[in-house]
Amino acid sequence: MTVTTATDTPESYPQDASQRPIYLDCNATTPMDPRVAAEVAEWMVSEFGNAGSRTHAYGQAAKERVARARREVASVVDARPEDVSFTSGATESNNLAILGLAEYGESVGKRHLICSQIEHKAVLEPFGHLQTRGFEVTTIAPSAGGWVDANAVAEALRPDTLLVSVMAVNNETGVTQPIEAIASELSESEAFFHVDAAQGFGKLIDPLLHKRIDLISVSGHKIYGPKGIGALVMRRRAYKRPPIKPLMFGGGQERGLRPGTLPVGLIAGLGLASDLALREHSDRHEHCKNLQHAALRAFMPLGAVLNGDLERTVSHTLNISMPGVDAEAAIVALKEIAALSNGSACTSQSYEPSHVLTAAGLPASQISGALRFSWSYMTREVEWSQIASRLTALTQTG
Structure with a gap:
C-alpha cells in the first residue's frame, strides 16, 4: 500500500x-x-441534498452517505454505527459527554467527577461548570513524564462517582495516557468513562477498542479531515446507551441529541478520513x-x-x-x-x-x-x- x-x-x-x-x-x-477534500467537495457541490429529505433521490443519497460515514467512524473503535452521533468537533463532543450526564447524575445522587490535570480546556472547563452546580471534582496529577497513573484514578473512585474523563493523547506533549489500564480498573465501577480522543482517534487503534470506554470524542480536523465536524461515540453497556441529555433543542436529528441540518459534506469527509486512517x-x-x-x-x-x-x-x-x-x-x-x-x-x-x-x-x-x-x-x-x-x-x- x-x-x-x-x-x-x-x-x-x-x-x-x-x-x-x-x-x-x-x-x-x-x-x-486531497482524497478527503475531493469527497467533501462532491457532497457539497454535486450531491447537495438534505439528509432529512425523504421524498426524493437527492435526500436519499445524502442519507445513505451519512449512514456510511457513521459506519466508517464506528469501525475505527469497533463500535456500532448507531453509537455514533455527529457534532461540530471534539469540543462539542466533550461538552455533550460531560454536561449531558449532569441531569442523570443529579437524579441518582452521583455528583463526583474525576479527570486528569492535563486535560484539554474543553474538558476542564465543563468540569468547572459542573462544580458551580454542586458537583465535586477530583483531579489526578501526572507523573514528570506526563502521564497519569491508572492506580491513582482507581483510588479516587467513590460510590458516587458519575464520570471519569482521561484523554487518549495529550495535545501538548504527545504523551499517551494509560486508558486501557484505566478502563480495566473501572470494571467493577458503575462510573462512566469518557476519553477525549481528539489527538488519538485513528492514530492509536488498540487502546480505543476497549469496551469499557463508554464515550469517545472525535475531531475531524485532527485526522486530515475538515474543520467543523466531529463525533461522539456512545457505547452501550448492557444494551443501554449512556443517559446523555441534549444541550440544544429544535429538531430530532442525531436521535434527538443534536438538532440541526446535518452537514453532509463535512460528515462525508470525516467518514472517509476515518476509513483511510484505519486502513493506512x-x-x-x-x-x-x-x-x-x-x-x-x-x-x-x-x-x-x-x-x-x-x-x-x-x-x-x-x-x-x-x-x-x-x-x-x-x-x-x-x-x-x-x-x-x-x-x-x-x-x-x-x-x-x-x-x-x-x-x-x-x-x-x-x-x-x-x-x-x-x-x-x-x-x-x-x-x-x-x-x-x-x-x-x-x-x-x-
Whole structure:
C-alpha cells in the first residue's frame, strides 16, 4: 500500500508550499488529505441534498452517505454505527459527554467527577461548570513524564462517582495516557468513562477498542479531515446507551441529541478520513516515526530536554526545551523556515505557562522554553539540521 505524502501530492499543502515554512503544527490542525477534500467537495457541490429529505433521490443519497460515514467512524473503535452521533468537533463532543450526564447524575445522587490535570480546556472547563452546580471534582496529577497513573484514578473512585474523563493523547506533549489500564480498573465501577480522543482517534487503534470506554470524542480536523465536524461515540453497556441529555433543542436529528441540518459534506469527509486512517495506520505511523527519529538526532546533541516520556510519546509529536532558549523567541526565529507552536492552539492568545507542563512539575525555565513540533504522514522531509542551527544560534546570543 502506498501512503500519500506531501512530496507525492504537492497539492495537499497550500499553493507554493515549497516557498512557505514547513508546517510542523499538526496537533493544532492537520492539512486535509486531497482524497478527503475531493469527497467533501462532491457532497457539497454535486450531491447537495438534505439528509432529512425523504421524498426524493437527492435526500436519499445524502442519507445513505451519512449512514456510511457513521459506519466508517464506528469501525475505527469497533463500535456500532448507531453509537455514533455527529457534532461540530471534539469540543462539542466533550461538552455533550460531560454536561449531558449532569441531569442523570443529579437524579441518582452521583455528583463526583474525576479527570486528569492535563486535560484539554474543553474538558476542564465543563468540569468547572459542573462544580458551580454542586458537583465535586477530583483531579489526578501526572507523573514528570506526563502521564497519569491508572492506580491513582482507581483510588479516587467513590460510590458516587458519575464520570471519569482521561484523554487518549495529550495535545501538548504527545504523551499517551494509560486508558486501557484505566478502563480495566473501572470494571467493577458503575462510573462512566469518557476519553477525549481528539489527538488519538485513528492514530492509536488498540487502546480505543476497549469496551469499557463508554464515550469517545472525535475531531475531524485532527485526522486530515475538515474543520467543523466531529463525533461522539456512545457505547452501550448492557444494551443501554449512556443517559446523555441534549444541550440544544429544535429538531430530532442525531436521535434527538443534536438538532440541526446535518452537514453532509463535512460528515462525508470525516467518514472517509476515518476509513483511510484505519486502513493506512501502519504506514502512516512508520513515516512519522522516521521523522521523529531524525528530529531526535538533530536536537539531542544540542542538549535538548524532552518534555514527556519518549516511550509513551506518539510518533508524530515532540515537545522539547532548549537550555537558555525562550519559546516565543525561538518561534520568531524559526518563522521563516518552520511553523510550530509552544502549546495548545486553543490557548495560543494567552502567555500563561502551560497547565500541562506545570502539572507535571517541570521547572519554570523548562516550561518557558517548551516547543511543540508535530507532523503527519503528509509532511515532506524536514530540514531538522537547519532548525537545530537556528536554535543553537539563540543559545549563543541568549
